[in-house]
Amino acid sequence: MKIMKKVQAGTLQSSDLMVFLEPAETLTVTIESTVLKQFGELIRAKVDQVLARHGVETGAIRITDRGALDYAIEARLETALSRATEV
Amino acid sequence: MVTSLLSSDDLRQARALVEESGLSYEPPCDDLVGIFLSRRLVAVGARRGRVLKMLAVAQGHQGGSLLDEVVTELVGRGFQEGIDSFFIFTAPGQATSFERLNFNLLASTGKSALLEYGDGLRRYLARHQPQMRPGVSGAVVANCNPFTLGHRYLIEQAAASVEHLYLFVVREEKSLFPFDCRFRMVGEGTCHLGNVTLLDTSCYAVSSVTFPTYFLKEGDPGGEIQMELDLLLFAGRIAPHFHIATRFVGSEPLCRTTAAYNAAMHRLLPPLGVEVRELQRKERLGAAISASRVRELLFRGEIEGVAELVPESTLEFLLSGEGRKIWDKGERR
Numbered sequence: 001m002k003i004m005k006k007v008q009a010g011t012l013q014s015s016d017l018m019v020f021l022e023p024a025e026t027l028t029v030t031i032e033s034t035v036l037k038q039f040g041e042l043i044r045a046k047v048d049q050v051l052a053r054h055g056v057e058t059g060a061i062r063i064t065d066r067g068a069l070d071y072a073i074e075a076r077l078e079t080a081l082s083r084a085t086e087v
Numbered sequence: 088m089v090t091s092l093l094s095s096d097d098l099r100q101a102r103a104l105v106e107e108s109g110l111s112y113e114p115p116c117d118d119l120v121g122i123f124l125s126r127r128l129v130a131v132g133a134r135r136g137r138v139l140k141m142l143a144v145a146q147g148h149q150g151g152s153l154l155d156e157v158v159t160e161l162v163g164r165g166f167q168e169g170i171d172s173f174f175i176f177t178a179p180g181q182a183t184s185f186e187r188l189n190f191n192l193l194a195s196t197g198k199s200a201l202l203e204y205g206d207g208l209r210r211y212l213a214r215h216q217p218q219m220r221p222g223v224s225g226a227v228v229a230n231c232n233p234f235t236l237g238h239r240y241l242i243e244q245a246a247a248s249v250e251h252l253y254l255f256v257v258r259e260e261k262s263l264f265p266f267d268c269r270f271r272m273v274g275e276g277t278c279h280l281g282n283v284t285l286l287d288t289s290c291y292a293v294s295s296v297t298f299p300t301y302f303l304k305e306g307d308p309g310g311e312i313q314m315e316l317d318l319l320l321f322a323g324r325i326a327p328h329f330h331i332a333t334r335f336v337g338s339e340p341l342c343r344t345t346a347a348y349n350a351a352m353h354r355l356l357p358p359l360g361v362e363v364r365e366l367q368r369k370e371r372l373g374a375a376i377s378a379s380r381v382r383e384l385l386f387r388g389e390i391e392g393v394a395e396l397v398p399e400s401t402l403e404f405l406l407s408g409e410g411r412k413i414w415d416k417g418e419r420r
Contacts, residue, residue, distance in 0.1 A: 008166045012188045013155040020166065020205075030206055032189045062171075062206065064189035 001085055003059035009080035017065040017073060019080040024060040027051075033065035046070050050077045059084075089160040092119045092131070100128035101141075108143035116140075118164050122153055132157035134165050137296055138174045158188060162204065172207030174296050176200070176313075193291075194319040201297070201316045211289045212328050218284050225249035225333040226326070228292050230378070232262040234272035234401045237337065237376030240369040245335035246280045248364075253329055258287040259294045261302040263382060264413055268404065275400035292321055300344055314351050322359035333362045340368065340375050371395055385414045 003021050010018040017033075029051075031043055043065060050073075051061070065073070092101050101121060102112040116133035119141075123129065130153035132142040139161050144153050162173055174193075175185055182192055182200040190202040225245055231238050246252040254277065256270050264272075270285065277283050290296045297317035325331070334356060339346040352363050368375040376396050384392040385405065394402055404410045 006166070006169075006171075008163055011155065011159040012162065013152050013159065018159070018162070018189075020171065022171075030209075032191075032206060034187060034189065064204070066187070066189065 001054040001056050001081060003056065003081070003084040004086075005084055007080050007083040009083060010076040012064070012066065014066050015068055015072070017063055017068040017076055019076045020060075020062040021080050021084045022060040022062075024058055027056070027058050027061075029061045029063070031063045031065065033063075033067070035065070035067050039067075042070070043073060046073045047077060050074055050081075054081055056081065089120050089122055089156050092121050092128075097121070097128070101131045104128055104131050104145060105141045105143050107145075110141055110143060112141065117168070118161055120157060120160050120164075122156060124148070129153060130157050132161050134161045134173075137165070137170050137172060137290060138176070140176070142175070154184070155188060158204075172203060172205035172210075172290075174290075175202045175204075176316075177202065194316045194323055196312060196315045196319065199312045199316060201320065207289070208291060208324060211291060212325075215286055215329075218286060219329060220251045220284065222250045222330065223332045224251040224253055224330055225335055226253045226255060226329070226331040227335050228255040228257065228288060228321075229273075230257040230262055230293065231269045231273050232264050232378045233269065233381060233397065233405065234276045235376050235378055235381055235397050236371065237369045237396070238273070238378075239276050239398055240376075241335060241337045241366055242277055242283065243280065244366050245333075245364075246283050249333060250282065252280075252283045252335075253286055253331065254283050255286050255288045255292060257293045258289050259302065261295060268410070268413065272401050272404055275404075276398045291325060292317060298348070301348070311347070311351075314348055315355060318348075318351055318355045319359070322356050322361045326359075326361050331361060333364055335364050335366060337368045338365050338375075341377055341379070382414070 003023050006022045008018065008020050010016055012018055029047055031040060033040060033043060047063065092098060101119060105112045116135050118134040121128050121131040129145040129148045133140050142154065142157065165173060175190060177185060177200055179195050179200045182195065182202060185202050186192065190204045193201045193203050193208060227242055227245055229238055242254060254273065256273050258266055260266055274285055288294060293301050295302060297320060298314055334352065336349055336352060339349050349365060356363050372395060381393055381396050393405065
């Protein structure tokens, strides 16, 4: 799966996250979170897992999280990915 | 649900809510949105370019998610317009409520704080990582609209007194000459200097975000505070990243706004570890060389006068087809 356009999904509300995807030559993932110290690793692992499942190898992925649960992270990222690959 | 505020009744309610919250109602906006409960506006917010403003939630409705919803909508709409980093000016005491939304504090004075959402500053600094040089450096920030012998003199003097000089060209498109042309003129006019690196300021120095009055050139009470934020952002975040120990600036006998900026520089930068060196402006024909004087002469068609004040490379550009198209239309900006 290839990120074809700039898209966004999610909200800035508590227990949610905002996902921004952009086409890029390489893969970069940046995560900002109000609970980065406690859960940064877990968020990153979940993101990597979803990206790997969809075979995403390039793109700029930016996430700002406010303590979303892992299935919320998965759902928001999946949503953004399907928007980014829509024709 | 967050909706656009369009009707005159919407706007009346928006103004009332904004002013009730102690903020000033300041059109124009690119987006103005709000949330209604039983036909009463309880939350409002606006976006102008990259800046979010007039964010207010009615008394009795604070503490919930209304502000989050408004900011989400503004960020989402802005992102659709191609903006990926957003700024908020707020009272220092309010900064934490935006930090909770993943805004990062960029700079704070006693009166005002500047926050950013979207991690743009870090991405800006990372983008310029390959151009970084080791050792202690100096910096010049200049608009170069257009590049003059005065700029070249300042840069030569500065470059001669430091190991390495970063030359930040103002990115903002608020000047007669577009950024690309200014950047090219500066590049051609300084290519004889081996220790100068050209960078763009993005929106992190002398931009319509950090220092809007620079482009308005008139008195504005908010201007001074923003000018201070611009300098604190430079000293606190940009200078340490590039190991900049000295900022060079030309003396300013002509423009009041720039003179005030220079004065603020002397006041604010040294305590934060950045020395300020003000160099005497180069003169020609009895007056300091300035870009505004060059533009004045261009508009009057006095090319010989222009040739006295700009390097050959700039003159060549000004007289090229591309250059002429910019100034030769009898228009002033």
